[in-house]
Amino acid sequence: MLNIYxxxxxxxxxxxxxxxxxxxxxDLVLNxxxxxxxxxxxxxxxxxxxxxxxxxxxxxxxxLTTSNDSIKVLQRSMNEMKGSEIDSxxxxxxxxxxxxxxxxxxxxxxxxxxxxxxxxxNNVSQSSIKQMLSDLHLEAKTWHKxxxxxxMGQKQRVAIARALxxxxxxxxxxxxxxxxxxxxxxxxxxxxxxxxxxxxxxxLLVSHDTSxxxxxxxxxxxxxxxxxxxx
Amino acid sequence: MxxxxxxxxxxxxxxxxxxxxxxxxxSLFVLLAVDHLRQQTKQGFASTISGTDLVVGSxxxxxxxxxxxxxxxxxxxxxxSWKAYQNFNSHPQIAWTIPISLGDxxxxxxxxxxxxxxxxxxNFGNKHPLSFSAGDKFNDTFDVVxxxxxAQQLNYKINDPIVLSHGLVSTSFSNHDQYPxxxxxxxxxxxxxxxxxxYVTLKGIEAIHKNWQNGKKQNEDLTPKNITAFMLGLxxxxxxxxxxxDINQYAQEPLTAILPGVALSxxxxxxxxxxxxxxxxxxxxxxxxxxxxxxMLVASINERRQEIHLLRIIGAPPSYIFLIIELExxxxxxxxxxxxxxxxxxxxxxxxxxxxxxFGLHLSANLFSMNNLLILGLxxxxxxxxxxxxxxxxxxxxxxxxxH
Numbered sequence: 001m002l003n004i005y006x007x008x009x010x011x012x013x014x015x016x017x018x019x020x021x022x023x024x025x026x027d028l029v030l031n032x033x034x035x036x037x038x039x040x041x042x043x044x045x046x047x048x049x050x051x052x053x054x055x056x057x058x059x060x061x062x063x064l065t066t067s068n069d070s071i072k073v074l075q076r077s078m079n080e081m082k083g084s085e086i087d088s089x090x091x092x093x094x095x096x097x098x099x100x101x102x103x104x105x106x107x108x109x110x111x112x113x114x115x116x117x118x119x120x121x122n123n124v125s126q127s128s129i130k131q132m133l134s135d136l137h138l139e140a141k142t143w144h145k146x147x148x149x150x151x152m153g154q155k156q157r158v159a160i161a162r163a164l165x166x167x168x169x170x171x172x173x174x175x176x177x178x179x180x181x182x183x184x185x186x187x188x189x190x191x192x193x194x195x196x197x198x199x200x201x202x203x204l205l206v207s208h209d210t211s212x213x214x215x216x217x218x219x220x221x222x223x224x225x226x227x228x229x230x231x
Numbered sequence: 232m233x234x235x236x237x238x239x240x241x242x243x244x245x246x247x248x249x250x251x252x253x254x255x256x257x258s259l260f261v262l263l264a265v266d267h268l269r270q271q272t273k274q275g276f277a278s279t280i281s282g283t284d285l286v287v288g289s290x291x292x293x294x295x296x297x298x299x300x301x302x303x304x305x306x307x308x309x310x311x312s313w314k315a316y317q318n319f320n321s322h323p324q325i326a327w328t329i330p331i332s333l334g335d336x337x338x339x340x341x342x343x344x345x346x347x348x349x350x351x352x353x354n355f356g357n358k359h360p361l362s363f364s365a366g367d368k369f370n371d372t373f374d375v376v377x378x379x380x381x382a383q384q385l386n387y388k389i390n391d392p393i394v395l396s397h398g399l400v401s402t403s404f405s406n407h408d409q410y411p412x413x414x415x416x417x418x419x420x421x422x423x424x425x426x427x428x429x430y431v432t433l434k435g436i437e438a439i440h441k442n443w444q445n446g447k448k449q450n451e452d453l454t455p456k457n458i459t460a461f462m463l464g465l466x467x468x469x470x471x472x473x474x475x476x477d478i479n480q481y482a483q484e485p486l487t488a489i490l491p492g493v494a495l496s497x498x499x500x501x502x503x504x505x506x507x508x509x510x511x512x513x514x515x516x517x518x519x520x521x522x523x524x525x526x527m528l529v530a531s532i533n534e535r536r537q538e539i540h541l542l543r544i545i546g547a548p549p550s551y552i553f554l555i556i557e558l559e560x561x562x563x564x565x566x567x568x569x570x571x572x573x574x575x576x577x578x579x580x581x582x583x584x585x586x587x588x589x590f591g592l593h594l595s596a597n598l599f600s601m602n603n604l605l606i607l608g609l610x611x612x613x614x615x616x617x618x619x620x621x622x623x624x625x626x627x628x629x630x631x632x633x634x635h
C-alpha cells in the first residue's frame with residue numbers, strides 16, 4: 001500500500017514553466033511543458049553546457065523564482081514560500097553538489113558539515129559526522145584540515161557528506177564529476193549512488209558527461225525537457 | 232558557528248585584515264594619545280599650584296608670568312626689585328610670600344632661588360604641602376634642596392656637592408665652579424615641576440653671581456637686589472582684588488599680580504582651539520581608517536561571491552551573509568582597539584620618565600576613563616556603520632546569488 005502511494009509522490013513536478021532573465025519573451029531560457037521526478041528516483045540529465053541546466057537547477061532549489069505556480073518541490077509550490085522559508089526549506093530538504101567550490105576553503109570538512117547542519121537546525125553529533133566521513137573513505141587526518149588542502153577527489157567526497165548530512169529528500173548534483181579524473185569519478189559516483197540509496201532520497205544529476213548514464217535507471221537529454229531555443 | 236566562520240575567514244585573509252587592524256589601531260592610538268595628553272596636561276597644570284592667591288612679577292602678560300614663574304616654561308622678561316618685594320612682604324593683608332629667583336641650572340634642571348617659606352607655604356594638588364624624603368630645609372647659604380626627580384635621575388644623595396651653571400644648558404661654559412653647593416634635603420615626589428627643580432637660597436644665588444662677575448669677595452652683604460617673581464598668600468581671600476590692585480598700581484615700578492586660576496583658564500582658552508583642531512584631526516584619521524575597513528570588506532566581497540553562493544545553497548538567508556560581514560568588521564575594530572590600548576599603555580610606561588624629565592609631564596598609564604570608554608564604544612558603532620555598505624553589498628549579492 002505504501003509503495004503504491006509512493007509511486008504517486010513526486011519529488012519535483014513542473015508544469016508549464018517558462019523562464020527568462022530579461023523582460024523580452026523572445027529570450028526564453030527555459031520552456032518546460034511537463035516534467036517530474038519521482039520520490040527516490042535517480043535521474044541523469046545530460047546536455048551541453050550553456051543550455052540552461054544551471055538555471056533549471058536554481059529554479060528547483062529556489063535561488064531563482066518564477067511568478068507563477070509552475071514548480072513544486074516535495075509537494076510545495078516554490079513561489080508560495082517566502083524568501084526565508086525557501087532558505088530553510090532548502091537547508092532541510094535539498095542537498096546540493098557542484099562541480100567545484102562545494103566547501104568553504106578555510107574551514108575543515110567537519111566545520112563545513114556543521115554549517116550545513118546549522119541552517120537546517122539539525123542537531124547532528126560530531127560522531128555521526130565522523131562516521132559519514134569515514135563511510136566516504138576520508139581518512140581521519142583530513143577531518144580537521146582546511147579543505148583547500150584536500151585533493152579534488154577528497155573535496156567532492158566531503159561535498160557528498162555535506163549534501164547528505166541533513167538526510168534531505170532530494171539531492172541535486174550539477175556537473176559533480178567534471179573536475180575529477182576517471183578513477184576519482186568512478187569512486188565518487190559509486191559512493192554517491194550508495195549513499196543516496198541508503199538515505200532513500202531522490203537524485204537529480206546533471207552533466208555533459210554521458211558516460212555517467214550507466215549509474216542511472218532513468219536518463220534524459222536536457223534538450224528533450226527544455227524546448228526553449230529549439231525552434 | 233557564525234563566529235568561527237567570521238574569524239576563520241579573517242584569518243584566511245591575514246594580509247589585508249592585518250593592515251586594516253593596524254590602520255585602525257594607529258588611528259585610535261592617535262586619538263587616545265591626544266586626548267590623554269590633553270586631559271593629563273590640564274590636570275597636571277591645575278595641580279601644580281594650589282593655595283597661592285596671587286603671583287607677582289614685573290609687568291608682563293598674565294600667562295607669561297604664570298608660565299615662567301610656576302611652570303618654568305619660557306624666560307622672565309624683567310625682574311622686580313628687592314625693595315618692592317620687601318614692601319609687599321610687610322603688607323598687612325598678605326600672610327606669606329615666596330620669593331622666586333630663576334636663571335641658573337644644573338645639568339639641564341632649573342635652579343630656583345627662594346627661602347624656607349617655600350617649603351612652608353607652597354602647596355600642590357589638593358592643598359598638599361611639600362614634604363622631605365630625606366634631609367631638611369636650608370641651613371646655610373650654599374645649601375640646596377632637590378626635587379625628587381632630580382635626585383633620582385642624577386643619583387644624588389644628601390651631602391653630595393654640586394655646581395650650578397649660568398643659563399639653562401647642561402654643557403654651559405660658565406659654571407660657578409668656585410661655589411659648590413651641598414645637598415641638604417630631597418623632596419618627596421609631587422608630580423609637578425617641583426620634582427624637576429633644585430632649590431637654593433636667595434643668598435646662594437647672589438653669592439655665585441657677584442663673584443662670577445667681580446672675582447672672589449668675602450663677607451659681603453648677600454641680600455639680593457632683584458628677584459624674578461614672588462607668590463603670596465592672603466590673610467583673607469576677600470582681599471584678593473584689593474591687594475591685586477595695590478600691586479598693579481604700585482608707583483615705584485611696574486608690577487603685575489595675577490590669580491593663578493584665572494591665568495590658567497586664560498591659557499586653556501587659548502589652547503582650546505588647538506585642542507579642537509587636534510581632536511578634529513584625530514577623528515578624521517579614525518574616519519579614514521574606518522573607510523579603509525569598508526574598502527577592504529568591499530574588495531573581499533568581490534572575491535567571495537562563490538562563498539556567498541555556497542552559503543546560500545546550503546540554506547543561509549541573506550541576513551546571515553550581512554551578519555558575517557558585520558561580525559568581521561566588529562572583530563577587526565575590537566582587535567584594533569585592543570592593540571591601540573596595549574600600544575598606548577606600553578608607550579606611556581616606556582616613555583614616562585622621558586616625558587617627565589623633558590616636559591615635566593606626569594602621565595598616568597591608566598587609559599580607562601569614562602571618556603575613553605565612550606570614545607571606544609563610539610568607534611565600535613562607527614565600525615558597524617562603516618561595514619554596513621559592504622554588508623549590504625553582500626546581502627544583495629546573496630539575494631541575487633546566481634551562477635551562470
